[in-house]
Amino acid sequence: MTGWTGQGNYGSTAGDGDITTSPFGSAQFGYVSTDNGVSGLGLPGVGGSGTPELGSVALSPVFAANTGDSLEFFFNYVTSDGAEYSDYAWARLLDSAMNQVALLFTARTTNGGNTVPGFSMPNPEATLSPGSTPIVGGNPDWSILGSDSGSCFATGCGYTGWIKASYTIANAGNYYLQMGVVNWNDNSFDSAMAFDGATVGGNVIGTPVPIPAPLTLMGLGLVALGFARKRK
Incomplete structure (x- = not known):
C-alpha cells in the first residue's frame, strides 16, 4: 500500500478468518470495506434500481x-x-486526469449465480482467472467486515476466493488504479474486498524507484569529498 490514498475504510491487513494470503504471497494485502465507510462513492449510473449508500x-x-x-x-x-440489497465492489483504471479508462471488473452477490459481474452490472473489461466466480456461500468470517463478520442476510453471502485480473494497457501514459466497494439501498450488513499484487509491466505499483547505482556512488563520493574538506 506504499503511496496509496483513499476515502472511508481502507488500508492493509494480514489474512484472518476465511480470507487467507493471496497467491501473490504478500504478508499483508490491501482492503476496502463498507464498514465505517463514507457516502457518495458509488459508480455513477451503475447498479440498476436502487441507490448507493456508504462505501470506501x-x-x-x-x-x-x-x-x-x-x-x-x-x-x-x-x-x-x-438478496435485493446486494452491495458491489469494483476496480477501475483511471488516466492522469482521473477519467475512467476501463471498468476492470464489478463484483456483486447474486442468488446462486456468479458474483462477477453480478446482476445489473457491466461486464468486466479485464480478463479474470478463474473466469467463473461463484461465491463460496455462508456467513463470511473476516474482521474487516466489523460487527457483521460471521453474519449473513439472505441468499448470496460469502466470498469469491482470490481471483486474478489481467488487462492490457492500450496507450502509453500515466494512470491510477482504483479499488472500491459500496453498500446498496441500505447500510445494514457490510461488504468488503481484499486486493493484492498490483503490478504493471511486472513492476509492483507503489514501489519506490531505486536510485541507479552510478548516482548512488556519485552521492557517496560527494559526501566523502565534503568530509575531506571539513578535515582540511
Whole structure:
C-alpha cells in the first residue's frame, strides 16, 4: 500500500478468518470495506434500481505504463449482504486526469449465480482467472467486515476466493488504479474486498524507484569529498 490514498475504510491487513494470503504471497494485502465507510462513492449510473449508500475507495499512486504492458492484480470480494440489497465492489483504471479508462471488473452477490459481474452490472473489461466466480456461500468470517463478520442476510453471502485480473494497457501514459466497494439501498450488513499484487509491466505499483547505482556512488563520493574538506 506504499503511496496509496483513499476515502472511508481502507488500508492493509494480514489474512484472518476465511480470507487467507493471496497467491501473490504478500504478508499483508490491501482492503476496502463498507464498514465505517463514507457516502457518495458509488459508480455513477451503475447498479440498476436502487441507490448507493456508504462505501470506501483506495487509489494507487500514479504509475507509468507503456503500450502493451499488462496490468495485473488479485482480488477477493466478501459480503454479508444478499438478496435485493446486494452491495458491489469494483476496480477501475483511471488516466492522469482521473477519467475512467476501463471498468476492470464489478463484483456483486447474486442468488446462486456468479458474483462477477453480478446482476445489473457491466461486464468486466479485464480478463479474470478463474473466469467463473461463484461465491463460496455462508456467513463470511473476516474482521474487516466489523460487527457483521460471521453474519449473513439472505441468499448470496460469502466470498469469491482470490481471483486474478489481467488487462492490457492500450496507450502509453500515466494512470491510477482504483479499488472500491459500496453498500446498496441500505447500510445494514457490510461488504468488503481484499486486493493484492498490483503490478504493471511486472513492476509492483507503489514501489519506490531505486536510485541507479552510478548516482548512488556519485552521492557517496560527494559526501566523502565534503568530509575531506571539513578535515582540511
